[in-house]
Amino acid sequence: xxxxxxxxxxxxxxxxxxxxxxxxxxxxxxxxxxxxxxxxxxxxxxxxxxxxxxxxxxxxxxxxxxxxxxxxxxxxxxxxxxxxxxxxxxxxxxxxxxxxxxxxxxxxxxxxxxxxxxxxxxxxxxxxxxxxxxxxxxxxxxxxxxxxxxxxxxxxxxxxxxxxxxxxxxxxxxxxxxxxxxxxxxxxxxxxxxxxxxxxxxxxxxxxxxxxxxxxxxxxxxxxxxxxxxxxxxxxxxxxxxxxxxxxxxxxxxxxxxxxxx
Amino acid sequence: xxxxxxxxxxxxxxxxxxxxxxxxxxxxxxxxxxxxxxxxxxxxxxxxxxxxxxxxxxxxxxxxxxxxxxxxxxxxxxxxxxxxxxxxxxxxxxxxxxxxxxxxxxxxxxxxxxxxxxxxxxxxxxxxxxxxxxxxxxxxxxxxxxxxxxxxxxxxxxxxxxxxxxxxxxxxxxxxxxxxxxxxxxxxxxxxxxxxxxxxxxxxxxxxxxxxxxxxxxxxxxxxxxxxxxxxxxxxxxxxxxxxxxxxxxxxxxxxxxxxxxxxxxxxxxxxxxxxxxxxxxxxxxxxxxxx
Numbered sequence: 001x002x003x004x005x006x007x008x009x010x011x012x013x014x015x016x017x018x019x020x021x022x023x024x025x026x027x028x029x030x031x032x033x034x035x036x037x038x039x040x041x042x043x044x045x046x047x048x049x050x051x052x053x054x055x056x057x058x059x060x061x062x063x064x065x066x067x068x069x070x071x072x073x074x075x076x077x078x079x080x081x082x083x084x085x086x087x088x089x090x091x092x093x094x095x096x097x098x099x100x101x102x103x104x105x106x107x108x109x110x111x112x113x114x115x116x117x118x119x120x121x122x123x124x125x126x127x128x129x130x131x132x133x134x135x136x137x138x139x140x141x142x143x144x145x146x147x148x149x150x151x152x153x154x155x156x157x158x159x160x161x162x163x164x165x166x167x168x169x170x171x172x173x174x175x176x177x178x179x180x181x182x183x184x185x186x187x188x189x190x191x192x193x194x195x196x197x198x199x200x201x202x203x204x205x206x207x208x209x210x211x212x213x214x215x216x217x218x219x220x221x222x223x224x225x226x227x228x229x230x231x232x233x234x235x236x237x238x239x240x241x242x243x244x245x246x247x248x249x250x251x252x253x254x255x256x257x258x259x260x261x262x
Numbered sequence: 263x264x265x266x267x268x269x270x271x272x273x274x275x276x277x278x279x280x281x282x283x284x285x286x287x288x289x290x291x292x293x294x295x296x297x298x299x300x301x302x303x304x305x306x307x308x309x310x311x312x313x314x315x316x317x318x319x320x321x322x323x324x325x326x327x328x329x330x331x332x333x334x335x336x337x338x339x340x341x342x343x344x345x346x347x348x349x350x351x352x353x354x355x356x357x358x359x360x361x362x363x364x365x366x367x368x369x370x371x372x373x374x375x376x377x378x379x380x381x382x383x384x385x386x387x388x389x390x391x392x393x394x395x396x397x398x399x400x401x402x403x404x405x406x407x408x409x410x411x412x413x414x415x416x417x418x419x420x421x422x423x424x425x426x427x428x429x430x431x432x433x434x435x436x437x438x439x440x441x442x443x444x445x446x447x448x449x450x451x452x453x454x455x456x457x458x459x460x461x462x463x464x465x466x467x468x469x470x471x472x473x474x475x476x477x478x479x480x481x482x483x484x485x486x487x488x489x490x491x492x493x494x495x496x497x498x499x500x501x502x503x504x505x506x507x508x509x510x511x512x513x514x515x516x517x518x519x520x521x522x523x524x525x526x527x528x529x530x531x532x533x534x535x536x537x538x539x540x541x542x543x544x545x546x547x548x549x550x551x552x553x554x
Contacts, residue, residue, distance in 0.1 A: 005418035008386050009337035012369035019374045030381075032415045035485050041414035044479075044489065045376050052375040086373040089331025089344050090307050094373075129308035159309075200310060 003029040018042050019049045020085045053081045056091045060125040061098060063176040064118050067111065076105055092129040096122060113167035113189045117176075120169045120207070123161035123198040127205040130159035135250030148257055150228035154221055155254040159200035162219045168194050170207050199251055213237040218246065226258045273298050273324050273358035273470070275513040277537035279530045280328075280520060286315045289323075294527050296534065298324035298358070300517050304331045306355070307347045316355065326359040326470070326517070327352060331373065334393045334407065335366035335380040345400050352401055359470055359515070361406035361439045362397070364390065364427055381416035382426045387433075394434040406469045407431070408439035409459075411447040411476070411490030423448070424462035437469035440511070442504045443496065447476050447488040456503055465511045473504060473537060474519040493522030496533060504537070508544035516541060 006014065014026035024039055031038035054077050058065055065073040080101050086094040099118035108114050135157065144152070163169075168191045175184035195215035198207050210218070213234035220230035221243075231239055246252055276297035281289065283305070288294070299319065306313045319325070331344055352360055365377035380386050398404055409427055421429070431438050440463060449456040475494030479487045496504075496518070508514070518533040 003417070005381075005383075007337070008335075008381065008383075008389055011381060011416070012337055012366060015378055016369040016372055016374065019376075019378075020372060030416050030418065032417055036481055036487060038414070040481060041487070044413045044487070045374070045378060048376040049374055086375065087371060088341060089304055089333070089367065089373045090347060091304065091373075091375075092308050128310055130310070132309035132314075204311075 006030060015045075019045050021082055022046060050078060050081060052091075053077070053086065053094065057095050057098065060095045061118055061121045063121055063173045064098075064102070064114060066176050066179075067114060067117065067172075068108065072107070076102070076108065079105075092125070095125070098122065113165075113169060113172060116165035116167045116169035117173055120163055120165065120173050120196065120198070123163050123196075124205050124207065126161055127159040127198050127200040130157070130200060133157055133253045136247060136252045136254055138244075138247045141247075141255065144257075150226065151258045152227045152255050153224050153258055154227075154252045155224065155256075156222040157199070157251050157253050159198075159205075160222060160251050161198040162215060162222060163196045163198060164215065165194050165196065167191070170194055170196055170209065173207075199249065201249070211237075214242055217242065221246070221252075271324065271356065271358055273326050273515040275515050275541065277534040277541060278324075278326070278515060278517045279527075279534050280517055281316075281319070282521070282524045283312065284524055285527050285530075286312070286319065288527055289319050290315060293322065294531060296323065296531065297538070298326065298515065300326040300328050300359075300519075303327045303329040303348055303351050303360075306351050313354070320355050324358045325355055326361070326515075327355065327357040328408075329360070329362045330377065331367060332362050332393075332397060333366045333368035334362050334364065334397070335378075335386065335390050336368050336393065337366075337389055338368065338370070340393050340396055341368060345397065348397075349400055352403075359406060360401060360403065361408055361470065363408045363410050364423075364430065365410045377410040379410065379412040379414055379416070382419035382421040382423055384420070387421070387426060387429055390430055391433045394430060394436050398434065398436065404436055406437040406439035408441050408472065409444050409448070410441075411444040411451075411488075413451060413487055413489070415452055422454075422462075424459045428462060428464065428467070431464075431467045438463055438467045439470045439472060440468050440507060440514075441472035441474075442507050443472065443474045443476055443500050444490060446497070446500050446503055447490045450488045457506065460503070460507055460510055463511075468507075468511045468514055471504065471507060471511075471514050471516040472519055473500065473516060473533070474521075476500075491522050492519050495529075496536070501536070501540070505540055505543075508540055513541045513544045 017023040018027045024042055028038040054074060057077050080098060084097050099115045102108050102118050103115035167189050168187055171187050195210050195212050196207055197210050216233040217230050217239050220233045274297055278298035278300055279296045281299040281301050306316060363377045366380060367374050407430055445456050445459045473496045474492040475496055476488050476490045479489050516537045518530055520530060
């Protein structure tokens with residue numbers, strides 16, 4: 001059968017449909033099949049796509065994989081990949097929506113804490129791969145007039161994430177990766193929420209629990225809100241000690257002064 | 263400053279090894295006798311400890327950056343964010359060589375995580391050359407473009423792949439990364455003559471050679487496809503083709519690639535030693551005699 005030659009753009013869109021959603025309708029007529037059919041040839045590219053992305057997600061979500069088992073994980077990932085294929089060749093950035101996907105994924109509904117663990121793992125992944133940035137030198141702040149301090153807003157280090165989980169995802173995460181079954185069975189998944197700060201230090205990624213007030217204050221700060229507004233998030237709270245801690249740990253990289261707040 | 267590194271900047275016409283994460287520590291600690299290393303650009307886009315360890319390795323070895331994500335064949339054009347990231351990696355590591363593939367991997371805003379084949383047409387040639395120009399302008403240096411392994415061809419292709427590759431080099435001034443294993447794999451899969459492919463490439467354009475293992479996938483009793491999985495030693499037929507390539511191109515920097523089930527460094531060095539022996543022969547003109 002004669003088929004009109006497609007433009008390169010059309011051909012690549014057709015190839016995308018073949019690789020991502022396994023629809024060979026638009027591409028197969030353009031493929032030389034010979035003794036091996038077009039779909040068998042296309043399968044090779046489909047398989048590479050699926051296995052490369054499965055590997056990428058396995059590296060980003062090791063605890064989720066152990067919690068559900070390799071087979072279940074792979075099944076969930078295959079569906080996720082089809083719905084949310086990567087948008088760039090930087091696979092370190094791939095998989096951001098996986099926690100949200102899992103929270104709507106019916107077969108995983110019995111593991112209510114799974115999306116929380118996935119959100120924490122995404123924050124760890126972000127911290128691992130974040131760009132290197134020079135921390136803000138606290139001496140730059142010393143020169144500021146007292147009156148200007150309330151107008152300060154900060155830029156966080158790209159490795160910093162603030163994660164609030166309904167379940168003790170940090171304890172579950174650690175026990176799973178340590179393969180510590182007794183620690184895991186001692187965890188009460190209904191033990192209530194955790195407020196977590198994730199950050200990369202020279203020695204590696206660190207996850208630690210903070211109070212709800214500290215979490216709210218830091219979240220506002222990392223969102224670039226002025227110091228005065230961040231303080232409003234946590235009124236009964238010694239923010240200056242925490243701010244000093246953030247600066248000392250290199251969690252902030254820059255500041256700016258906002259217009260006067262009325 | 264480049265000059266402070268002296269001879270560590272350019273890639274020598276010797277046998278190097280593809281460096282993967284599992285060997286970083288060993289390289290830093292025991293300093294194996296590899297002539298040079300090549301890494302995948304896309305593995306070093308971020309920050310943290312892994313690229314920092316490559317900084318340290320780079321101080322002691324010549325380094326080449328091999329990309330898989332620029333998608334030189336995309337009709338959509340290059341992803342400017344990705345090109346910017348690659349530019350930063352090149353700036354950071356000051357590699358002796360920078361290479362990419364004659365393929366596409368991005369379409370309709372999605373990364374397809376493989377080196378997908380292009381239809382070999384005049385339209386594609388225009389698009390690839392435009393994209394290579396843009397990369398070279400951004401990086402302010404010439405790149406090498408590698409022939410991929412392919413598992414299918416398009417009906418409307420009108421140009422043999424070897425002519426297409428030479429056309430890209432002639433129009434853009436880029437060099438050619440001649441992957442001898444890929445030539446062998448594609449030649450078997452499509453019924454080409456590997457020697458015809460090699461003979462078409464101008465020696466002065468070939469800046470690097472790749473060698474790797476591949477597998478034979480049985481579709482049924484009579485039909486097979488060769489798959490470029492970089493998961494084993496270089497096949498004897500590929501070594502033979504490599505000798506032919508050296509006879510034609512002279513001594514060229516040659517890389518042993520291994521990406522699936524990466525073996526201990528000593529296995530990679532054994533493969534590199536085999537390549538080095540053939541390069542030595544080429545230097546003495548013996549390969550030319552052997553191939554004649």
